[in-house]
Amino acid sequence: MRFALDRESGTPLYQQIEAYFRAGILSGSFLPEARLPASRQLARDLGVNRMTVETAYANLESDGLVYFKVGSGTYVLPPPVLALPVKDNAQALFPAWQQTLQLPLSFSDETLAAPAGADLIRFAVGSGDPGLFPLDAMRKILQTVMRRDGVSALGYGDLYGYAPLRATISHVLANQGIQARPENILITSGSQQAIALAAQLLLREGETVLVESPTYGGALDLFRKLRLRVVGVPVDGNGMQVDGLDALFEQVRPRLIYTMPNFHNPSGVCLSNQRRHELIALAGRHNIPILEDDYVGDLRYDGHAQPALKALDPGGQVIYVSTFSKMLMPGLRTGFLVAEGPVFENLAQGKRATDLAASNLIQRAVEGYVTVGRYQAHLRRSCQLYKSRRDAMLAALRRYLPRDVQFIASRGGLFLWLQLPDGLTAEQLLPIAREQGVDFASGPGFFPNRADGANFLRLNFAAFHREQINEGVRRLGQAIGQVRK
Amino acid sequence: MRFALDRESGTPLYQQIEAYFRAGILSGSFLPEARLPASRQLARDLGVNRMTVETAYANLESDGLVYFKVGSGTYVLPPPVLALPVKDNAQALFPAWQQTLQLPLSFSDETLAAPAGADLIRFAVGSGDPGLFPLDAMRKILQTVMRRDGVSALGYGDLYGYAPLRATISHVLANQGIQARPENILITSGSQQAIALAAQLLLREGETVLVESPTYGGALDLFRKLRLRVVGVPVDGNGMQVDGLDALFEQVRPRLIYTMPNFHNPSGVCLSNQRRHELIALAGRHNIPILEDDYVGDLRYDGHAQPALKALDPGGQVIYVSTFSKMLMPGLRTGFLVAEGPVFENLAQGKRATDLAASNLIQRAVEGYVTVGRYQAHLRRSCQLYKSRRDAMLAALRRYLPRDVQFIASRGGLFLWLQLPDGLTAEQLLPIAREQGVDFASGPGFFPNRADGANFLRLNFAAFHREQINEGVRRLGQAIGQVRK
Numbered sequence: 001m002r003f004a005l006d007r008e009s010g011t012p013l014y015q016q017i018e019a020y021f022r023a024g025i026l027s028g029s030f031l032p033e034a035r036l037p038a039s040r041q042l043a044r045d046l047g048v049n050r051m052t053v054e055t056a057y058a059n060l061e062s063d064g065l066v067y068f069k070v071g072s073g074t075y076v077l078p079p080p081v082l083a084l085p086v087k088d089n090a091q092a093l094f095p096a097w098q099q100t101l102q103l104p105l106s107f108s109d110e111t112l113a114a115p116a117g118a119d120l121i122r123f124a125v126g127s128g129d130p131g132l133f134p135l136d137a138m139r140k141i142l143q144t145v146m147r148r149d150g151v152s153a154l155g156y157g158d159l160y161g162y163a164p165l166r167a168t169i170s171h172v173l174a175n176q177g178i179q180a181r182p183e184n185i186l187i188t189s190g191s192q193q194a195i196a197l198a199a200q201l202l203l204r205e206g207e208t209v210l211v212e213s214p215t216y217g218g219a220l221d222l223f224r225k226l227r228l229r230v231v232g233v234p235v236d237g238n239g240m241q242v243d244g245l246d247a248l249f250e251q252v253r254p255r256l257i258y259t260m261p262n263f264h265n266p267s268g269v270c271l272s273n274q275r276r277h278e279l280i281a282l283a284g285r286h287n288i289p290i291l292e293d294d295y296v297g298d299l300r301y302d303g304h305a306q307p308a309l310k311a312l313d314p315g316g317q318v319i320y321v322s323t324f325s326k327m328l329m330p331g332l333r334t335g336f337l338v339a340e341g342p343v344f345e346n347l348a349q350g351k352r353a354t355d356l357a358a359s360n361l362i363q364r365a366v367e368g369y370v371t372v373g374r375y376q377a378h379l380r381r382s383c384q385l386y387k388s389r390r391d392a393m394l395a396a397l398r399r400y401l402p403r404d405v406q407f408i409a410s411r412g413g414l415f416l417w418l419q420l421p422d423g424l425t426a427e428q429l430l431p432i433a434r435e436q437g438v439d440f441a442s443g444p445g446f447f448p449n450r451a452d453g454a455n456f457l458r459l460n461f462a463a464f465h466r467e468q469i470n471e472g473v474r475r476l477g478q479a480i481g482q483v484r485k
Numbered sequence: 486m487r488f489a490l491d492r493e494s495g496t497p498l499y500q501q502i503e504a505y506f507r508a509g510i511l512s513g514s515f516l517p518e519a520r521l522p523a524s525r526q527l528a529r530d531l532g533v534n535r536m537t538v539e540t541a542y543a544n545l546e547s548d549g550l551v552y553f554k555v556g557s558g559t560y561v562l563p564p565p566v567l568a569l570p571v572k573d574n575a576q577a578l579f580p581a582w583q584q585t586l587q588l589p590l591s592f593s594d595e596t597l598a599a600p601a602g603a604d605l606i607r608f609a610v611g612s613g614d615p616g617l618f619p620l621d622a623m624r625k626i627l628q629t630v631m632r633r634d635g636v637s638a639l640g641y642g643d644l645y646g647y648a649p650l651r652a653t654i655s656h657v658l659a660n661q662g663i664q665a666r667p668e669n670i671l672i673t674s675g676s677q678q679a680i681a682l683a684a685q686l687l688l689r690e691g692e693t694v695l696v697e698s699p700t701y702g703g704a705l706d707l708f709r710k711l712r713l714r715v716v717g718v719p720v721d722g723n724g725m726q727v728d729g730l731d732a733l734f735e736q737v738r739p740r741l742i743y744t745m746p747n748f749h750n751p752s753g754v755c756l757s758n759q760r761r762h763e764l765i766a767l768a769g770r771h772n773i774p775i776l777e778d779d780y781v782g783d784l785r786y787d788g789h790a791q792p793a794l795k796a797l798d799p800g801g802q803v804i805y806v807s808t809f810s811k812m813l814m815p816g817l818r819t820g821f822l823v824a825e826g827p828v829f830e831n832l833a834q835g836k837r838a839t840d841l842a843a844s845n846l847i848q849r850a851v852e853g854y855v856t857v858g859r860y861q862a863h864l865r866r867s868c869q870l871y872k873s874r875r876d877a878m879l880a881a882l883r884r885y886l887p888r889d890v891q892f893i894a895s896r897g898g899l900f901l902w903l904q905l906p907d908g909l910t911a912e913q914l915l916p917i918a919r920e921q922g923v924d925f926a927s928g929p930g931f932f933p934n935r936a937d938g939a940n941f942l943r944l945n946f947a948a949f950h951r952e953q954i955n956e957g958v959r960r961l962g963q964a965i966g967q968v969r970k
Contacts, residue, residue, distance in 0.1 A: 002790025003662025004797050006762075020662070027666070029659035037660075047789040094801035094826035096772045097740075101686075101827045130636035138639075139631040146624040151615035154623075154814035174514035175522075177488025177505070181512065189674060193840035201586075205690060222838040255582075277491075287581045304532040305487025312489050316579035329639035331845035341579035342586045353707040355678035359844050360816035 001037045001045055013048050017056035025065050025076055036074040121472035123459040124441045127330050132382055141368040157360035160348055161187025165367035169336055177311040180338040186348050187358045191295055191323035191335035196222055197350045198291050198319050203228050203255045210254040212240050214446035216265045232448035239271030242278045249286045257283055257290045261309055262297045266446050266458040267417040268410025273306050280312045294322045298379055300412040301387035316341035324366055334366050386462045392469045393461040400477035414462040420455040433479040438472045486522045486530050498533050502541035510550050510561055521559040606957035608944040609926045612815045617867055626853040642845035645833055646672025650852035654821055662796040665823040671833050672843045676780055676808035676820035681707055682835045683776050683804050688713050688740045695739040697725050699931035701750045717933035724756030727763045734771045742775045746794055747782045751931050751943040752902040753895025758791050765797045779807045783864055785897040786872035801826035809851055819851050871947045877954045878946040885962030899947040905940040918964040923957045
């Protein structure tokens with residue numbers, strides 16, 4: 001053990017040692033029944049006489065903070081009932097450089113910080129149903145990986161990502177119409193990190209990123225934190241409105257287009273085939289990279305699949321980003337990006353500078369799971385179940401909500417997107433809804449211009465049983481009725 | 486399956502489908518024996534007539550790319566010997582925005598990219614001995630966590646990090662003289678991410694960060710990538726030279742001081758007690774935050790422990806960063822930071838924007854391992870072993886290297902730092918050393934001004950057996966002899 005002694009101060013060393021343990025015990029840093037270091041060892045560590053340490057321990061004992069066990073050592077007693085106040089963050093006077101730090105309103109706070117309540121139906125969540133996740137299979141695969149790979153499962157591993165996982169992703173993507181070579185795939189800590197790497201590489205402070213309006217709140221948080229200018233393009237039932245883009249490009253000179261062409265978050269719409277071709281052509285003409293976020297591209301319940309923008313890429317124009325978070329489990333933190341050309345190596349180096357590499361063990365486990373064909377089966381099962389839940393939510397919305405609340409039936413993904421009538425805002429509704437035992441993701445967090453989202457809210461249908469969906473939407477209907485009274 | 490069909494082009498749809506699979510099979514995206522989608526399903530996915538798909542498949546078969554199995558489906562044949570050339574990254578013409586991307590020389594490339602060779606002794610590595618890691622214990626703990634926590638082990642979890650792990654770290658730190666409340670601890674993806682978060686928050690492009698010269702190459706990479714101005718302060722046997730700092734602060738106005746006071750990487754020296762107090766006082770007076778990187782603080786083999794800068798922090802001045810990568814395994818990617826005041830919440834939000842959260846499963850496993858007291862035992866074992874290896878390397882250096890190669894005996898950590906005599910550079914030596922079967926981390930990658938490092942090199946003693954150490958240093962001695970001939 002080491003801690004600071006001040007040999008120049010007037011305070012005797014034994015008192016300094018005593019004070020250190022006293023503060024630690026009272027603040028809870030040293031737990032009851034924790035053993036203090038042997039006096040001989042501590043004396044050596046601190047470079048003091050052993051008697052000095054023993055005097056300090058004796059004083060702590062007489063104050064009822066520790067006790068001696070003969071032949072064993074010195075142990076912490078449970079804290080006295082009247083513990084001393086611990087230094088409080090809020091009251092401390094922090095250095096001047098800390099006073100200038102400002103904290104922007106964060107999407108995740110708004111979306112996730114519901115008050116704890118046993119019965120709250122949390123339609124605000126952003127992931128699929130964890131109950132679907134094949135825990136047992138994953139547990140066994142983890143065991144297999146640990147036995148098979150030993151310490152190599154826990155080293156840094158390949159800085160681009162575990163090579164067999166990159167090959168596996170290449171095959172998964174081939175099934176989705178994207179021909180990506182493993183050398184062009186970089187494993188990231190979720191798709192969030194992939195978006196962060198691209199934005200950090202391609203834009204500098206004050207430059208413009210073009211997004212759909214609305215868009216994923218976590219991306220907005222990120223872009224704002226990087227002090228970028230965020231310009232929104234309106235979305236309709238066919239996705240991003242591509243019509244005015246030519247003029248807009250000239251006007252705002254974006255350095256990046258961030259888009260979710262499939263089951264767009266939060267609206268659930270898909271970009272039409274024609275617009276996909278137009279967007280690619282326009283971006284090429286204006287020399288603007290496209291960041292395609294395909295976070296749930298495979299969770300389709302109706303209609304025909306559209307080609308990914310990446311599949312239309314004439315070469316090096318599109319950075320494609322996806323993740324296993326929505327399909328499997330978010331805690332795996334395993335996403336990836338696909339890019340060709342100099343940008344790929346730049347992104348890989350950015351990854352290294354940010355956190356060196358992704359967890360090697362988890363990558364190996366994901367690879368094991370996907371390779372044995374369980375992934376495709378899991379996906380089919382998820383689609384079947386989520387489709388029925390979407391239908392249940394649509395039925396409940398028609399049953400319990402007033403006619404003037406609008407919504408589109410998403411053809412895939414996790415969410416339904418609702419528009420409240422004029423005069424009724426999500427902000428008004430949320431506290432009442434929570435009282436009724438249901439929550440939702442409020443519109444403003446999804447819009448570059450927050451005010452545009454006042455009337456909107458997002459509901460997750462994928463993570464809930466039909467009964468919960470029915471009950472949750474019923475409560476939402478009640479809450480709307482109550483606000484209108 | 487979905488991929489792009491162009492209905493406006495002159496090419497018939499069946500030929501487009503055929504071309505898609507042909508390219509995929511020849512490039513290896515579709516593996517031999519992979520099953521193509523059933524024609525009925527693919528026709529539905531693509532919105533075409535089933536006959537169109539079957540025509541495409543028949544053409545692929547007559548070209549020897551696939552075969553039919555009656556009652557089963559269409560399968561990919563092994564690729565023909567003369568595969569078509571695949572689109573090559575180097576030759577493709579990438580968009581203009583890609584041409585402007587420049588790739589800086591990266592520390593990790595220089596340090597880690599040794600040519601593969603069975604017999605190469607890789608003194609360049611940056612971690613401890615993976616053979617020490619208690620694999621079986623960790624495997625069992627992973628099982629326990631999966632069984633005990635189920636899906637909650639694989640969800641996003643607490644965005645600040647798994648709460649019991651933060652409490653455990655608080656106790657570990659109390660033993661190192663740092664009293665940190667769990668609420669002031671943020672779990673990160675290794676210490677690299679903690680450094681990245683602090684730098685991104687506290688500095689803007691062009692602003693100045695002060696580092697030791699030499700310093701950790703991964704931090705230099707990061708700071709350069711963020712386009713910061715990096716100013717180095719010389720290091721001697723007592724660590725960073727604090728004397729001239731007052732004037733230097735006035736001159737370059739740094740926004741952050743990045744320092745490794747314990748077993749500094751690469752030099753292995755410790756900042757003296759007196760300089761610790763001076764540095765804290767100076768930084769406080771000039772209102773400059775300190776980022777303390779305590780990457781191997783507990784791996785001490787001789788001498789007395791010095792207090793961490795964090796332990797001397799008058800309040801909110803020091804951001805403390807550490808990791809389990811060096812003590813346990815780097816692949817765990819589990820580091821943490823400690824900070825008080827507004828900066829803490831800002832760093833936490835930065836973490837969220839970058840990658841949402843650290844792997845929940847791994848955090849739970851680390852917590853399980855540390856809590857049951859195995860961590861302290863592991864640390865004692867590591868110190869004992871590494872000390873004997875350091876001594877073995879010192880003996881070998883005295884035996885095999887010419888007298889004019891200088892080095893300091895580090896009192897802890899993983900590395901020894903060598904200075905070659907004038908006229909002999911690490912750059913000259915490295916290729917010859919590799920031919921002899923040994924490598925090292927070259928000096929220039931550790932210096933803000935690369936030229937300052939021409940005569941230096943870093944050797945890792947911790948990851949090698951005594952015989953390897955002896956043999957490796959012997960080879961190094963031979964290489965030096967050879968260069969001098």
